[in-house]
Amino acid sequence: MAEKEISLLKEQLARLDEKKFDLDAWKNHTLIFLERIFGKDNSKLKIIRDLHYDYSSWNLRDTAASGKSKDKDPVKMQAREILQATILELETLGLPQGEDDQRKVWLLLQDELTGKQTKEIEALLKSDDKEKAKRISKILENIDKENLAGVLAKLLTN
Template sequence: MAEKEIALLREQLTSLDEPKFDLEAWKNHTLIFLERIFGKDNSKLKLIRDLRYDYSSWNLRDTAASGKTKDKDPVKMQAREILEATIMELEKLGLPGESSEHQKVWELLEDELTGKQVKEIETLLKSETSDKAEKIGEILEKLEKENLAAIIAKLLLN
């Protein structure tokens, strides 16, 4: 799963509450993390880049009239919502591309293994036994060297 990425984003959430909060520095750090996790063209990066304080006279008048205080900072609230949604996405769906990599491995195995062998491995993966790796290894040991070599070659090429 994405434990390291989630931990980084949680640190960014915590830094929103620092007394000497610097929005531009926070945005730069967050953008670096999000770009590494999701890629350069992800919509989350645009949302973070677009965060800014509105110092127009109308906005200042409305803020004074509504009595908003620092703990109701709209920019920090928006930043918090973006990061919380991102963390939830990573917790529920995992890293982008993670499932497609898993799917590719299964497709490669299905090409080289018999249907029975694939079902045995699926059953083992779903089971609660502690010696899954050993039992899967036993199934793979029964394969001919050519099949094992083909599986490894395809994995390396993908």
């Protein structure tokens, strides 16, 4: 299970109750942890990034009129809900499974291969041919060096 990740997020939950709470510092720490756990394109990161205090005069007036106190801080409440949902997700479903490397390579190669080449490689991959690596290599030799370099660059940057 994801004990270490859950522990980190629970620490972030506790930091919401600190007297000298700094939202920007809290967001930065939380974003680092969430990116490591879920990847840089996860929707949770955007939600955390979008947390902010609304200092408009209308909002300040409404807050004063309603008597909201610091324990009803809407930003902290939303942050708490996000982290609690994330912890529940990790406890229930475990860590997210990343796309395996072979699949990534295959998807990138498909952009550079013709339909015929793709079918040939798929057939070889499914076959019991002892020389399938050699035959796949022959097919890949037909890809332009520039395109092959592009595929490698994409792999390294992902």
